Amino acid sequence: MVIPDYKKYLAVERLPHIWCAGCGNGIILKALLLVLAELNFRPGEILLATGIGCISRAGDYVSFQRFQGTHGRTLAFVTGLKIARPALKVFCLIGDGDCAAIGMGHLIHAARRNLDVAVLVANNLNYGMTGGQFSPLTPNKSLTSTSRAGKIEASLDICRLAEVAGANYVARTSVFYHGELRKYIREAISKTGFSLVEILTPCPTYYGRYNKIGGPDEMLTWFRDKTVPLKKYLQMDKQEQKDFFWRGKLVE
Amino acid sequence: MAGEKNKVQFLSGNEACVWAGIHAKARFFAGYPISPATEIAEMCAHELPRHGGFYIQMEDEIGSIAAVIGASLGGLRAFTATSGPGLALMQENIGFAAMAEVPCVIIEVQRFGPSTGIATKPAQSDVMTTRWGTPGDHSLIVLAPSGGQACYDLTFAAFNLAEFFRTPVIVLTDAVIAHLREKVTVKSEEELFLVNRDKRLLRVTGLVHDSFGYSSDVPEVAGELITRLAQKIEGHQALLPGPRFYGPESPEVLIISFGISARAARQAVFLAEQEGLAVSLLELQTLWPFPEEEIRKMGAEVKTVLVAELNRGQVQREVRACGISPEKVRGINKIDTTVITPREILNEILTVIINN
Ligand code: SF4
Numbered sequence: 001m002v003i004p005d006y007k008k009y010l011a012v013e014r015l016p017h018i019w020c021a022g023c024g025n026g027i028i029l030k031a032l033l034l035v036l037a038e039l040n041f042r043p044g045e046i047l048l049a050t051g052i053g054c055i056s057r058a059g060d061y062v063s064f065q066r067f068q069g070t071h072g073r074t075l076a077f078v079t080g081l082k083i084a085r086p087a088l089k090v091f092c093l094i095g096d097g098d099c100a101a102i103g104m105g106h107l108i109h110a111a112r113r114n115l116d117v118a119v120l121v122a123n124n125l126n127y128g129m130t131g132g133q134f135s136p137l138t139p140n141k142s143l144t145s146t147s148r149a150g151k152i153e154a155s156l157d158i159c160r161l162a163e164v165a166g167a168n169y170v171a172r173t174s175v176f177y178h179g180e181l182r183k184y185i186r187e188a189i190s191k192t193g194f195s196l197v198e199i200l201t202p203c204p205t206y207y208g209r210y211n212k213i214g215g216p217d218e219m220l221t222w223f224r225d226k227t228v229p230l231k232k233y234l235q236m237d238k239q240e241q242k243d244f245f246w247r248g249k250l251v252e
Numbered sequence: 253m254a255g256e257k258n259k260v261q262f263l264s265g266n267e268a269c270v271w272a273g274i275h276a277k278a279r280f281f282a283g284y285p286i287s288p289a290t291e292i293a294e295m296c297a298h299e300l301p302r303h304g305g306f307y308i309q310m311e312d313e314i315g316s317i318a319a320v321i322g323a324s325l326g327g328l329r330a331f332t333a334t335s336g337p338g339l340a341l342m343q344e345n346i347g348f349a350a351m352a353e354v355p356c357v358i359i360e361v362q363r364f365g366p367s368t369g370i371a372t373k374p375a376q377s378d379v380m381t382t383r384w385g386t387p388g389d390h391s392l393i394v395l396a397p398s399g400g401q402a403c404y405d406l407t408f409a410a411f412n413l414a415e416f417f418r419t420p421v422i423v424l425t426d427a428v429i430a431h432l433r434e435k436v437t438v439k440s441e442e443e444l445f446l447v448n449r450d451k452r453l454l455r456v457t458g459l460v461h462d463s464f465g466y467s468s469d470v471p472e473v474a475g476e477l478i479t480r481l482a483q484k485i486e487g488h489q490a491l492l493p494g495p496r497f498y499g500p501e502s503p504e505v506l507i508i509s510f511g512i513s514a515r516a517a518r519q520a521v522f523l524a525e526q527e528g529l530a531v532s533l534l535e536l537q538t539l540w541p542f543p544e545e546e547i548r549k550m551g552a553e554v555k556t557v558l559v560a561e562l563n564r565g566q567v568q569r570e571v572r573a574c575g576i577s578p579e580k581v582r583g584i585n586k587i588d589t590t591v592i593t594p595r596e597i598l599n600e601i602l603t604v605i606i607n608n
Contacts, residue, residue: 014466047454059457060467067325068457068467070348073318076310080282080319083306084326106318109311 004037006030011063018057022216024201027175028122029058032091035186046089049078051103053095053129054203055122072103075110078117086116091189096123096137100158104136107158111165111194118188119196121158124203132206140242143210159250162196169195170251174223175202177247187252200227200245263436265403265429266291266333269359270299271438272407273331277446278357279305280330282319284312284338287371288427289361292333313338317345321354325454329411331357336365336378339385346420347386348458350481355414355421355449359407362426362511364589373589374427376511377563382422383540389478391485393421394540395493396510400434406537408444409493415447417485424539426562428512428591485541492538495546499525499532504608505601506550508571509560510536513584513592517560520597531601539567544574551576556604560584560592 010033019025036046043064050056052071059066069077074092082090099107099121110117126144127133134144134151137158141150159170169191171184181199188195202208202219213222230248233241263271270292273281281296283289297307306323310316316332323330334342339360349356362378364370382394393413395406403425410421455465460474468474499521509517514535524531534550536543551557551571557580559568568583584600586592 011466044453057467065454066456066465067322067454068459069318069321070344070458073314073345076315076318077322077325079308079310079315080280080322080324080330081326082322083308083319084280084323084328084330088326105311106315109315 004034006033006037009033009036009043009063011061014061017061019054020205022202022204022219023054024124024175024203025055025058025122027178028055028093028120028181028199028201029061031178031181031185032093032120033062035182035189038186039189041089045087046091047081049074049090049092051094051098053098053127054124055093055095056098058093072098072101073106074098074103075106075115075117075119079110079113079115082116089189090117092117092119094119094121095128096121096125096158097127097135100136100156108161108165111162111167111196114166114168114193116193117195118185118191119194120185120188121196121198122201123158123198124201124207126203126207128203128206132203132210142207144207145210159196159198163251166194167196167251168193171249172198172200172245173247174200174227176220176223176227180247184249259438261436261438262433263400263404264291264431264433265397265400265425266361266431267295268400268403268436269333269407269423269425270295272404273357273411274299274303275439275444276329276408276411278329278331278411279303280320280323280328281305281332282308282310282316282323282330283332284310284316284334286313286335286338288363288430289333289335289338289359291430292359292361313341314345317342317349317356317358320356321345321349321352324354324356325456329355329415331359331411333359333361335361335363335371336381337368339378339381343385346392347388347390349420350386350390350392351458352456353418353481354456355418357407357410357414357421357423359423359425361430362424370589372427374512374562374591375587375589376426376513376561377566377587378424379539379561379563379566382424389482391482391541392419393417393485393492393538394424395421396424396536396539397429398511398514398535399429400432400436402537403429404436404438406493412445412447413492415449416491417488419485424511426512489538489541489543489545492541495537495543496535497532498535500530501532503530503532503554505529505531505556505558505604506554507531507533507558507560507597508536508547508567509533510539510567513560513562516592516594517597519594520601523594523598524601529601529605536567542570547571548574548576551580555580555608557581558584558597558600558604560597562586562591
């Protein structure tokens, strides 16, 4: 396979990045840039919109247009931006706290309005930037810095939420499946209207350490073992489902 | 029809703000219903599409100001309108607009607060909220019209100032001005000067950033940025609408006021003149940055300064901070949902002059 020239989209002079060793954010950014290179976008026609959190620093490492808003509000900013500049291709890269906690209202309404944007949710299962607190997407019973005895609240399926809110395209995978990740990102970007890809990604520094999953390698294999194809997941009973994440396409 | 230009119209303050926006070529409005500002949203929903513009009703005020900022970055002149509780929600992104230097206009129709307060009654108690509501050292512009014509003129000016200074501008009205119908002369295209902006590549963040739009935590970069953001406005006060002066040039008593209270003060100056008293009014059109120079100069020459406002003394504190001796400054304040009347101001003038 010829690797497309994704480096032109990278602000190489800004490296090294701030992410921890073994973090999945770099994998996600590279997957996005590879897709952009495959689709051969010109820098002036694309924009990366981010929020606040580890993944949202990605805007500092791209050479093309970037917008970084306030925590949770990315999709509300993009709503105005897209009305003013409908031809601009906008990709959002936001974290689980950003989109499912503080920004959930905007996410639902952006999907309901069918805002033409591809939302890539980097779900590292906790708030990494602030030191590993649980988010609405953190699985029940997880250990985090604000749930030392295990998270007692239920977790949320952000993909199903996007589905009922009217999203055109919804898929979930993990950075472990890099080919699938690129494919979903490509499909999401190519689709007109609101699309969302949830990307399960390792945060070895906090989630991995608190839950004794291990280092970067172990976290990657943990995601491999913890994810099952959607079809298989639906055949499981409710109790069994609790131990797994489904992956695949929910809406297309 | 009020949209026709160069005609004398009979408009409410809210309507005058909208026409000013349309004549300033504002083509994007995002809002959320809130009394007593709702008519602005309603009218924008009706009129903007007829002028090639867009209206969007967002899920809350946080989203409204965010969409306005997004549209402005996308090249449209954009505005929103709200009242106290909505302004509270907008504060985070007003700070963002200040930090990321995004032009936008916010019309704030003050109502009685705090909290839900009384939605239909006036107040002037958001003076400090407009200035310091968003955290961090920053500067922005707040204009205070005192009637329909001023709503039109100052809202139009707000769009130009927002573009010129690349900053959020708040037009601070109140529940009375918003609904008061008055004669307003709208201008023709030739009479209106518009500041245009260059289209650039978008590299925007609310983080401390260098001149290329990349985030930075270098102390020099942070220090220079924050200083520049404040200085670019505070160093150019002469470009902002100055205070209006009514009455004799060397008065014994100077009233300082703004918004609806300034209307009563204007009448009080007239009543005082009939009583043979030397009383003048300094009506502030720009509240922030505070017009210190003018107030210091005028305040030094008079025996008494009366500050009339519908709050517990927010502008009065600023007047004192200008260096006018504290015993000279007195407030005329009302915090019971009713407006200050000319009579009440005149009574205060008489008391003061007898004591002098
Ligand atoms: S804290 Fe976690 S998510 Fe953040 S950079 Fe480090 S590993 Fe990545």
